[in-house]
Amino acid sequence: MNDIRPFTPNQFSNSNSGFWLSPGFFDDDHDHFGNGVKKRGTDLLQLAGYRRAIANFVTIVTGQNIPVKFSTKGDSYTDGKQIVLSAKCDDKNFDPAVGLALHEGSHIKLTDFKFWTKFIDDMEINALAGCLEGTQYQSWEQAILKDLLNVVEDRRIDNFIFTSAPGYKGYYHAMYDKYFNSKIVDKGLQSTEHTEETWESYMFHIINFTNANRNLKALKGLRKVWGILDLKNINRLKGTKDALDVALAMFDEIKKHAKAPETKTKQPTEGKCQEGKSCQKGSGGKPKGHNSGGKTKDDGSKAKGSKAKKGSGGKYDLTPRQSQQLEKAFEKQKEFLKGNVTKKNLSKSDSNQINTMEDAGVSMKELNLELDNGWYKFNQKVKVMIVNKLTKELINSREFPRFLLDERADHYNDVCIKSNADTIAEGIVLGKMLGKKLKVRSEKRDTKFNRLENGKIDKRLLSGLGYGYKNVFHKIETFAYDPGVIHISIDNSGSMSGNKYKKALKTAVAIAKAASMTDNMDCVLSFRTACASRSTGNTLPVMLIGYDSRKDKFSKIPQLLKHVTTCGITPEGLCFDAIMDQLLGLSGTKDAYFLNMSDGMPMYSARGIHYNGSAALSHTKSQVKKLKDYGIKVLSYFIGDKYDTGGTMNNFRTMYGKDAEFINTERLVDLAKTMNNLFLKK
Numbered sequence: 234m235n236d237i238r239p240f241t242p243n244q245f246s247n248s249n250s251g252f253w254l255s256p257g258f259f260d261d262d263h264d265h266f267g268n269g270v271k272k273r274g275t276d277l278l279q280l281a282g283y284r285r286a287i288a289n290f291v292t293i294v295t296g297q298n299i300p301v302k303f304s305t306k307g308d309s310y311t312d313g314k315q316i317v318l319s320a321k322c323d324d325k326n327f328d329p330a331v332g333l334a335l336h337e338g339s340h341i342k343l344t345d346f347k348f349w350t351k352f353i354d355d356m357e358i359n360a361l362a363g364c365l366e367g368t369q370y371q372s373w374e375q376a377i378l379k380d381l382l383n384v385v386e387d388r389r390i391d392n393f394i395f396t397s398a399p400g401y402k403g404y405y406h407a408m409y410d411k412y413f414n415s416k417i418v419d420k421g422l423q424s425t426e427h428t429e430e431t432w433e434s435y436m437f438h439i440i441n442f443t444n445a446n447r448n449l450k451a452l453k454g455l456r457k458v459w460g461i462l463d464l465k466n467i468n469r470l471k472g473t474k475d476a477l478d479v480a481l482a483m484f485d486e487i488k489k490h491a492k493a494p495e496t497k498t499k500q501p502t503e504g505k506c507q508e509g510k511s512c513q514k515g516s517g518g519k520p521k522g523h524n525s526g527g528k529t530k531d532d533g534s535k536a537k538g539s540k541a542k543k544g545s546g547g548k549y550d551l552t553p554r555q556s557q558q559l560e561k562a563f564e565k566q567k568e569f570l571k572g573n574v575t576k577k578n579l580s581k582s583d584s585n586q587i588n589t590m591e592d593a594g595v596s597m598k599e600l601n602l603e604l605d606n607g608w609y610k611f612n613q614k615v616k617v618m619i620v621n622k623l624t625k626e627l628i629n630s631r632e633f634p635r636f637l638l639d640e641r642a643d644h645y646n647d648v649c650i651k652s653n654a655d656t657i658a659e660g661i662v663l664g665k666m667l668g669k670k671l672k673v674r675s676e677k678r679d680t681k682f683n684r685l686e687n688g689k690i691d692k693r694l695l696s697g698l699g700y701g702y703k704n705v706f707h708k709i710e711t712f713a714y715d716p717g718v719i720h721i722s723i724d725n726s727g728s729m730s731g732n733k734y735k736k737a738l739k740t741a742v743a744i745a746k747a748a749s750m751t752d753n754m755d756c757v758l759s760f761r762t763a764c765a766s767r768s769t770g771n772t773l774p775v776m777l778i779g780y781d782s783r784k785d786k787f788s789k790i791p792q793l794l795k796h797v798t799t800c801g802i803t804p805e806g807l808c809f810d811a812i813m814d815q816l817l818g819l820s821g822t823k824d825a826y827f828l829n830m831s832d833g834m835p836m837y838s839a840r841g842i843h844y845n846g847s848a849a850l851s852h853t854k855s856q857v858k859k860l861k862d863y864g865i866k867v868l869s870y871f872i873g874d875k876y877d878t879g880g881t882m883n884n885f886r887t888m889y890g891k892d893a894e895f896i897n898t899e900r901l902v903d904l905a906k907t908m909n910n911l912f913l914k915k
Contacts, residue, residue: 280303287334294338300315380436382473383570413440422447435452438451461483600807613843654791663743719755721745726801732874736899819865826867833881871894
């Protein structure tokens, strides 16, 4: 099978994520609100998608709902209960981050984090009771044994992923390429570095046993240690206890050859003396008696041509500069084994913002548009923000576009919120009256057909049998409407402000209230616009699901919808396209309806995108056609005023055809008539 991917190497460097992740996911010259921007420190919506994607991977691979969070101050570890991510989200780091999360997730699933502590406690208790030969392990031995256990346990749990979810191997390779594999480590394994029989040297080679450049001749007994680990048969280890048994055997073998490490004492700093000791210094600012293994330069590196005593297991010497690089890489590997991977922190406020957006189900949908303006055809990519749940926290979020009125002490906001609250109250009153006229949909009707040749016997006709009458049977047919769901979408662009928006909001609330009075009718209210972010001032289309009776109580409408207002321009078909999967999902076992309320011409321009004119009309029309072709009944109300022209109405007809209605939505009779025509149509 050909390796066909939706990106080119210069578009996306993550070979694994590129199969499914949008090539524009890591754009750093544009924020999630559209236009080119000066680069901000952190794109919170991008991070939210990043966390959500990785959390899904972890759930799939481990089969557990393990919490995944971003690192805040002091959180750069996995504690056996949750996975902590770095707040650094970019193309280069995404695949390694997925691999690290999977690695940590498999630890949570497979590692007994309490086993090591219990082992040490039991060992000390037995030693005190005289039940062990010799003495208990010294602290430095415990530290080395714990590192060996980490090596074995890492190999054990990584094997779990490689065998149970081989499709995720690539993420692991990316992780190890970042934290373990490097050219300097490759060189170091074949060099004379770490070829003396010290515990540090053994750990260096053991940690890098998975490296193709491993050198089993570098140290005495190293090949035997390799055999004890037996990587090819690592699946024989069924738990952390088995891993510790292997680590103990490796430890015992190394102990035959390695000397105990020297105890390190902290050297006094310049100008300060340890109590009771002299502070004479030699050249270079070091205390007398300090041996660096050779001459040093001012920066602490070894002078050219000098080298420490080496063993005979390597092929060549490293330069002083390479030796320094190798030690840094080795230190990085040791920190990884201990779970101390450096992760960029996220501020508490930004973390709260991400939680707010995730609770609201905020996501980004990238559309690939093929537009035709009558002169030529062209392709454009447009991002649309989808908000699946309106929450109070989102309303007050500084990241969200301005068509949500927050609860700050602001006279303008207060006036708008109160006006919307009054309109919603009027809509509820209208809806109660409308509900009585629509309630017929939930009623069942029985029709009896008698004097039939077969069916059930009609007792009233039994006497006719004596006169040779045979048609004494009857049937009863019950007629009932299938359960239904209606999605009402309101245009919240600036041209709808004032009386137009009041009409639309009042009508939508009335229909939602009527639906709530009907046993088998659900209702969804959505709002769409292209409006600027509060924090960046940049614009993109937004589709907001404000109310869904399948999830929300009706009380949400008066409580939260009063905060939704108008602003920006009209992305009409773009918003329909972005949630098309949701809209098509309305059908199936239910009768599905889509009701649009707007005042005409679709338009959106940003970042070189020109969505307007005949191209926008044609695109919106195609989205409406998709709904109809899928069996969804469509109705569209033109919300106009005296300033609207015939051209605007013609554009409206172009998009919605015979389903366009030009009525006074505030007249109950007109509204009920069109709704009954829509709902009661079989």
